[in-house]
Amino acid sequence: MKKILYLIFLFTTHQICSLEVIEDRTTIPVLAPSFQKSETKKIKLDNDIEAYLISDPNAEKSAVVLSVNAGSWEDPLEHPGLAHFLEHMLFMGTKKYPDEASFSRFIKQHGGMSNAFTEDQYTTYLFEINSDGFPEALDRFSQFFIEPSLNPSGISREIQAVEQEFSGHSQKDDSRRVLIYKEHGNPKHPFSKFNFGNQQSLRKATTDDLRKWYEKNYSANKMKLILYSPLGIDELVKLANVNFSSIPNIKLGKHAYPFSIFSPTLHGKILYVEPVKNQTSIMMVWELPKKFAEATESRPDELVCHILGHEGKESLLAQLQRDGTALELGCGTTRWGDDNLAFIIKIELTAKGAKNPYDVVTRVFQAIARLKQVGIPEYLFKEVQRVGTIKYQYPLRKSPFEEVKKHSRNLRYEPLATYPEVTTILQQYEPKLIRELLNALTPDTMILDLMAPSRLTGVTPDRKEKWMKTEYAIREIPKNVLQKWNAVDPHPQIDIPAPNLLIPTDLKVYKNHEKESKLIIDNEYGKVYFAPDSDYHVPKISWTIQIQTPSINVGRPQAVVLTDIFLKIIKQQLTPFTYLARVAELEYEIKQEDHGLKITVNGYSDNAALFLKEILNQLTQLDVDEEVFETYRESVKNKYHNIEQEAPYIQGIDVFKKVIYERYSTEREKEAVAKKVTFQEFQNFVAHLFDKTYIEAMFFGNLNHHQAELLWGELKVVSGQPYPPSQQPQKTVGIFPDNQGPFFLKQPSSVKGSAVIVAIEDPNFSFENYAAQDILWKMTSGPFFEELRTKQQTAYLIANLHEEVKEKFFSLFLLQSYSYPPRDLLARIELFIENFLKNIPEEQFETIKQALINELKTQPESLKKRGTELAEMAFDRDGDFEWNEKRAKAAKELTFDEFRSYVANFLGKGNKRRLAILIEGQLAQDVLEYSPAENVKWLRTQVKY
Numbered sequence: 001m002k003k004i005l006y007l008i009f010l011f012t013t014h015q016i017c018s019l020e021v022i023e024d025r026t027t028i029p030v031l032a033p034s035f036q037k038s039e040t041k042k043i044k045l046d047n048d049i050e051a052y053l054i055s056d057p058n059a060e061k062s063a064v065v066l067s068v069n070a071g072s073w074e075d076p077l078e079h080p081g082l083a084h085f086l087e088h089m090l091f092m093g094t095k096k097y098p099d100e101a102s103f104s105r106f107i108k109q110h111g112g113m114s115n116a117f118t119e120d121q122y123t124t125y126l127f128e129i130n131s132d133g134f135p136e137a138l139d140r141f142s143q144f145f146i147e148p149s150l151n152p153s154g155i156s157r158e159i160q161a162v163e164q165e166f167s168g169h170s171q172k173d174d175s176r177r178v179l180i181y182k183e184h185g186n187p188k189h190p191f192s193k194f195n196f197g198n199q200q201s202l203r204k205a206t207t208d209d210l211r212k213w214y215e216k217n218y219s220a221n222k223m224k225l226i227l228y229s230p231l232g233i234d235e236l237v238k239l240a241n242v243n244f245s246s247i248p249n250i251k252l253g254k255h256a257y258p259f260s261i262f263s264p265t266l267h268g269k270i271l272y273v274e275p276v277k278n279q280t281s282i283m284m285v286w287e288l289p290k291k292f293a294e295a296t297e298s299r300p301d302e303l304v305c306h307i308l309g310h311e312g313k314e315s316l317l318a319q320l321q322r323d324g325t326a327l328e329l330g331c332g333t334t335r336w337g338d339d340n341l342a343f344i345i346k347i348e349l350t351a352k353g354a355k356n357p358y359d360v361v362t363r364v365f366q367a368i369a370r371l372k373q374v375g376i377p378e379y380l381f382k383e384v385q386r387v388g389t390i391k392y393q394y395p396l397r398k399s400p401f402e403e404v405k406k407h408s409r410n411l412r413y414e415p416l417a418t419y420p421e422v423t424t425i426l427q428q429y430e431p432k433l434i435r436e437l438l439n440a441l442t443p444d445t446m447i448l449d450l451m452a453p454s455r456l457t458g459v460t461p462d463r464k465e466k467w468m469k470t471e472y473a474i475r476e477i478p479k480n481v482l483q484k485w486n487a488v489d490p491h492p493q494i495d496i497p498a499p500n501l502l503i504p505t506d507l508k509v510y511k512n513h514e515k516e517s518k519l520i521i522d523n524e525y526g527k528v529y530f531a532p533d534s535d536y537h538v539p540k541i542s543w544t545i546q547i548q549t550p551s552i553n554v555g556r557p558q559a560v561v562l563t564d565i566f567l568k569i570i571k572q573q574l575t576p577f578t579y580l581a582r583v584a585e586l587e588y589e590i591k592q593e594d595h596g597l598k599i600t601v602n603g604y605s606d607n608a609a610l611f612l613k614e615i616l617n618q619l620t621q622l623d624v625d626e627e628v629f630e631t632y633r634e635s636v637k638n639k640y641h642n643i644e645q646e647a648p649y650i651q652g653i654d655v656f657k658k659v660i661y662e663r664y665s666t667e668r669e670k671e672a673v674a675k676k677v678t679f680q681e682f683q684n685f686v687a688h689l690f691d692k693t694y695i696e697a698m699f700f701g702n703l704n705h706h707q708a709e710l711l712w713g714e715l716k717v718v719s720g721q722p723y724p725p726s727q728q729p730q731k732t733v734g735i736f737p738d739n740q741g742p743f744f745l746k747q748p749s750s751v752k753g754s755a756v757i758v759a760i761e762d763p764n765f766s767f768e769n770y771a772a773q774d775i776l777w778k779m780t781s782g783p784f785f786e787e788l789r790t791k792q793q794t795a796y797l798i799a800n801l802h803e804e805v806k807e808k809f810f811s812l813f814l815l816q817s818y819s820y821p822p823r824d825l826l827a828r829i830e831l832f833i834e835n836f837l838k839n840i841p842e843e844q845f846e847t848i849k850q851a852l853i854n855e856l857k858t859q860p861e862s863l864k865k866r867g868t869e870l871a872e873m874a875f876d877r878d879g880d881f882e883w884n885e886k887r888a889k890a891a892k893e894l895t896f897d898e899f900r901s902y903v904a905n906f907l908g909k910g911n912k913r914r915l916a917i918l919i920e921g922q923l924a925q926d927v928l929e930y931s932p933a934e935n936v937k938w939l940r941t942q943v944k945y
Contacts, residue, residue, distance in 0.1 A: 063400035072195035081197015108782025164796030311579035325353030526695035541701030542867020555663025648755035742914030765807035767890035
């Protein structure tokens with residue numbers, strides 16, 4: 001690797017710092033016009049930090065990520081979870097900026113967000129911010145890694161935060177599954193240790209423990225830095241050097257773990273895991289040899305999963321669905337550490353599949369046997385390579401936050417000189433290595449687990465995992481079954497896929513003379529809007545179609561359930577075609593709306609019209625038998641039932657929607673219908689679904705006016721008799737009474753934790769009020785988090801949202817806690833509001849207002865997001881494509897006095913249009929909670945005199 005040595009004169013610090021510029025060895029050009037002016041530089045600072053710098057003039061904000069090659073596998077035995085705990089503590093002030101909340105406050109005040117996460121061998125810190133605040137934010141951020149305070153005053157609060165996070169994970173089946181794997185892991189490998197962290201595991205951890213671990217494991221030579229900003233590339237080089245070259249480098253070596261992750265004790269056995277939710281899935285896991293983790297240029301695991309995870313007519317999934325044993329299948333690899341690659345096949349089962357898991361596994365080994373027999377032909381390698389090349393040349397523009405997060409993960413496994421070319425595009429076709437991987441996928445080295453209710457499996461759990469108390473059992477797989485799997489022959493209907501004809505070949509970009517979005521068709525059957533792409537200039541489209549029909553009504557539970565079943569079956573029958581499209585970067589979604597269906601198509605314009613035509617034809621040609629209907633009826637019933645095991649705040653949102661919308665069906669109402677709905681009712685629903693319709697469409701992107709008109713012709717296949725807007729029910733939002741509230745509604749729950757949602761309403765729409773609501777939300781969200789999370793440690797999940805629904809405004813304050821009852825949470829929210837009103841910060845008003853104006857005037861970062869925005873303006877704003885301009889104008893004209901007056905009236909106690917939804921779940925045993933006394937007389941009987 002060629003490196004060039006530069007001297008950077010930093011007059012601001014009166015010193016000379018050296019850095020190496022790493023030669024960029026990427027060879028394939030990026031063709032997307034919006035990235036043409038981007039510049040990158042790859043450098044190595046004097047303290048050995050490698051940095052990837054991206055100057056993108058079209059970036060809406062700036063972002064940074066710093067990833068440390070130190071994580072939970074390095075936890076000391078006496079303090080499991082210490083790495084995660086340290087991640088929390090680094091946000092709690094530094095020597096230069098000692099205020100514990102100053103960093104998060106600064107980020108929020110400048111329109112940003114921050115986050116961090118701890119993994120097995122990495123801990124990652126990142127934030128996004130308005131670019132004018134980026135230089136100072138980098139100074140504050142870099143101090144985390146130079147002189148953190150690790151203040152003792154934050155110890156108990158942050159341990160409580162880790163405990164809250166652990167409690168949330170304890171309700172997630174995937175997290176519970178991992179801890180069972182750990183319980184049976186190789187005791188010589190740190191994977192086998194508990195490293196989530198919670199109150200119990202960290203109860204003896206001190207500031208000294210944190211500092212010792214920090215100084216032992218955090219070193220500049222184990223860090224990678226990524227800056228992404230509209231600032232110039234030279235400015236980014238300077239910012240990287242000034243802020244990060246002072247991070248100490250103690251020249252740590254790489255942690256080596258020369259042991260297998262799993263213990264062979266699970267080989268030849270099956271785990272039966274009792275789920276929290278009503279779900280059924282089987283998982284097959286193989287730990288692959290190290291050489292497959294190192295094969296980053298050929299990635300045989302990716303190619304094998306491309307076949308095993310395929311969803312075409314000849315695929316493994318298609319055969320499982322014909323068997324009636326599976327609904328979905330996923331295949332992929334996950335890295336557990338730098339050198340450990342786990343190959344995973346996960347299959348969502350039907351009840352039949354859960355009762356016959358060995359039959360499902362047999363099908364998997366039949367598919368593997370076919371791959372061993374024929375190999376993976378080179379045309380499939382070239383297809384995957386071609387799609388990777390197109391993605392590389394026409395990258396999807398993401399938010400700066402998501403952009404740096406993506407790079408932080410990918411950069412770990414590719415040299416900076418070639419990054420991101422090797423990560424994105426397969427470089428080598430290695431049939432020999434593919435065969436070796438297939439030979440490693442044996443029944444004897446597989447770890448098999450079935451997560452399903454014991455009523456389906458017939459196996460009673462007889463074990464309990466230590467930390468999350470998950471119930472499970474281990475049973476031997478019969479020797480004759482293992483022998484059968486080892487000797488299995490290919491299945492005649494499972495084969496490798498044919499060439500994918502949907503991979504785009506025509507990437508021409510149309511030159512449209514039209515610039516504005518406009519209505520091109522308006523008749524009794526519907527409306528069509530056409531919007532040419534005059535900003536992104538990429539060969540992509542974003543289309544949205546809404547089909548209104550009286551058969552669908554969100555207020556009628558039976559209609560909602562029948563629509564859900566219909567959509568599940570449609571998606572399953574479309575899978576062989578839509579999977580090919582997805583591989584070719586052409587995606588779709590069909591979802592139920594309040595009174596109809598919404599179809600979206602996004603991706604490359606080549607073949608998009610063909611893709612949409614196939615979707616529309618399938619909608620009107622559904623042919624299904626009663627057995628398939630029963631499979632999906634059971635699937636939706638289980639989904640509705642799972643509301644009882646969802647997080648408390650999700651249960652609260654379901655209740656809240658039932659209150660504010662005139663027409664809404666709760667999950668419990670839908671479950672009741674799903675238990676008894678019949679096949680005959682479903683057949684009648686499907687037969688009349690499109691009898692009357694009204695269709696609205698927004699066609700945006702790489703197409704012309706004439707093509708948009710032709711697409712309207714394709715929509716006629718789902719067009720029935722006219723269903724004019726005058727006959728359509730409208731979405732109605734309730735108005736809380738102004739003289740009887742506030743109200744609260746309690747709802748019991750069986751899950752861990754409690755939640756409260758406070759909704760404050762203003763039914764009076766104006767763009768001036770809209771601007772005030774926008775600014776209020778940006779002004780309160782940071783302090784709300786800082787007060788309730790950072791200072792009080794009341795809850796881990798904290799949100800302050802504002803919503804405009806049908807020209808009515810709602811400000812929502814949401815808390816979820818595993819330590820405090822909902823009435824306590826409600827009181828804290830109202831106290832926060834009261835204190836905020838006493839000191840509305842005038843000094844922040846102009847900064848936030850200008851940030852809001854800039855945001856409203858800035859185009860979304862991707863064509864897809866712009867398409868979503870245009871569709872909303874077309875359908876929900878009656879074709880008012882100047883909606884954002886009107887909001888920006890109102891914000892510009894709003895004065896602080898007008899804002900303060902509005903906020904005082906809206907949030908003040910005089911506004912009784914308030915509703916609190918209280919979800920009362922199960923709290924920790926040590927929670928101090930008062931019990932109501934009946935009266936004085938009763939209380940005297942309890943008191944000892």
